[in-house]
Amino acid sequence: MSYPYPSHLLANRSLADLLLFGSFLIWSLASLAAARRRDRAAATRYPAGTMAGTLGAIVAGVVAWAAFAFWLHQLWLGVRPFG
Known part of the structure; x- marks a missing residue:
């Protein structure tokens, strides 16, 4: 979520x-x-989560956030959130 x-x-x-x-x-x-x-x-x-699964989710989330914040936000919405 x-x-x-x-x-x-x-x-x-x-x-x-x-x-x-x-x-x-x-x-x-x-x-x-x-x-x-x-x-x-x-x-x-x-089932209980694993450390590998947790770390994988964190890495995927950070990559998705960075892609949206630094590139896709400008492309899709026309506004640069950082600059």
Whole structure:
């Protein structure tokens, strides 16, 4: 799950941004709660994570963030977040 974008709230500070990104936050928390309730009701058990899997997820996340922040954000949205 990805979290809402607080950087947009800090940068823009408008009511529209607060409503949009705040609603993303509320939706993501409601979705997480529903998924956890569903798993408890179905007695779903997930295997424990591994260090290799955790490190792989962190590396993939950092690479994806950097690609979007430094290249794709400008290409897709026309705004450079860093410069």
